[in-house]
Amino acid sequence: MRVDAVTLPNVLAAQEGFHSPGIEEFEWPCIGPNFGTVFGYDVCLNKVGVFMLLAMLTIIILFYVAFRDAQIVPRGLQNAMEVGVEFVRNSIVLEVIGPKGLPYMPYLLSLFFFVFVGNLMGVIPPFLFPVNSRIAIPLFLALLSWVVFNFAGIKEQGLPGYLRSNLFPPGVPWPLYVLITPIEFVSTFLVRPFTLAVRLLANMIAGHLVLVVFFLGAAYLVQNPLTVVFGIGSFLAGVVFVVFELLVAVLQAYIFTILNAVYLAGALEPEH
Amino acid sequence: MARNPDGDHEGREWGRGSNVAWSIIGTLFAGMIAWGGIGWLIDRATGSNLFLPFGILLGVGGALYVIVKRYGS
Numbered sequence: 001m002r003v004d005a006v007t008l009p010n011v012l013a014a015q016e017g018f019h020s021p022g023i024e025e026f027e028w029p030c031i032g033p034n035f036g037t038v039f040g041y042d043v044c045l046n047k048v049g050v051f052m053l054l055a056m057l058t059i060i061i062l063f064y065v066a067f068r069d070a071q072i073v074p075r076g077l078q079n080a081m082e083v084g085v086e087f088v089r090n091s092i093v094l095e096v097i098g099p100k101g102l103p104y105m106p107y108l109l110s111l112f113f114f115v116f117v118g119n120l121m122g123v124i125p126p127f128l129f130p131v132n133s134r135i136a137i138p139l140f141l142a143l144l145s146w147v148v149f150n151f152a153g154i155k156e157q158g159l160p161g162y163l164r165s166n167l168f169p170p171g172v173p174w175p176l177y178v179l180i181t182p183i184e185f186v187s188t189f190l191v192r193p194f195t196l197a198v199r200l201l202a203n204m205i206a207g208h209l210v211l212v213v214f215f216l217g218a219a220y221l222v223q224n225p226l227t228v229v230f231g232i233g234s235f236l237a238g239v240v241f242v243v244f245e246l247l248v249a250v251l252q253a254y255i256f257t258i259l260n261a262v263y264l265a266g267a268l269e270p271e272h
Numbered sequence: 273m274a275r276n277p278d279g280d281h282e283g284r285e286w287g288r289g290s291n292v293a294w295s296i297i298g299t300l301f302a303g304m305i306a307w308g309g310i311g312w313l314i315d316r317a318t319g320s321n322l323f324l325p326f327g328i329l330l331g332v333g334g335a336l337y338v339i340v341k342r343y344g345s
Binding site for chain 2: 169171172176179180182183184185186187190191192195199259262
């Protein structure tokens with residue numbers, strides 16, 4: 001092969017076998033027994049389900065071990081976990097909702113840690129798959145938050161007051177309510193859980209795909225002496241993105257929790 | 273202290289821009305879905321095909337009003 005006549009696209013075209021990653025990166029077969037089908041979907045445990053349960057167990061164990069024998073002056077794991085708890089308490093609950101939000105602190109704390117650990121699984125071997133890149137999990141969390149903020153709002157303001165503060169924003173000339181109220185209804189009660197779920201989902205899907213592209217590309221490019229350099233480059237870019245995904249894992253858990261807190265704040269304290 | 277459902281709160285500037293952007297997009301969609309949906313229902317009831325596009329436009333207009341009212345100034 002004459003190198004001077006060869007360009008990278010030609011080399012790549014000449015090589016067989018590179019399949020660009022796609023949505024199939026997110027599909028996993030059943031593990032263990034299959035309990036039949038619902039709407040054409042298998043009811044079974046797959047890799048993502050196992051990871052989700054592992055995330056839950058990890059959090060339970062971490063909290064149990066850290067606070068089993070809690071000291072006034074924390075050390076080691078207790079210290080580390082207290083940083084997380086205080087972060088959610090001070091930077092999310094008290095900052096966004098205020099003292100009224102403290103009864104919802106355990107919910108928001110569990111939410112934060114579950115999303116965080118689920119996201120981290122995308123970059124930590126041997127998992128390497130972010131739990132929240134499957135719609136079922138963020139969507140369920142978002143629907144749960146829908147139930148929680150509506151419950152909080154109705155409990156705090158009563159059903160009529162809660163509906164009034166959400167559907168009839170103050171400072172609007174009354175004839176415009178005909179136009180505004182359906183929009184506020186759809187925006188608060190229908191669109192909100194979906195945007196909440198999609199924000200988390202899209203970030204985790206995109207992050208996982210970027211990592212897959214760089215590492216698959218690296219593994220493929222180093223096979224050919226002509227493209228080894230590009231393979232190494234692709235690998236290094238992948239490593240950079242792993243670090244970036246670590247940041248995204250924290251950030252998205254924080255954003256998801258803070259949005260839940262913001263919705264709770266809106267439900268607990270109506271606009272004036 | 274002034275605070276709206278999408279989370280204006282002094283001392284929490286961080287991430288606020290992103291929240292506002294998402295809730296603006298959400299409101300625009302909500303406007304299109306709400307009034308587009310009403311238009312679609314009228315179309316189905318009357319057999320015309322005029323109300324859906326007008327509903328969507330009306331919804332976008334209403335959503336813009338809500339957005340300006342909430343985030344303007």
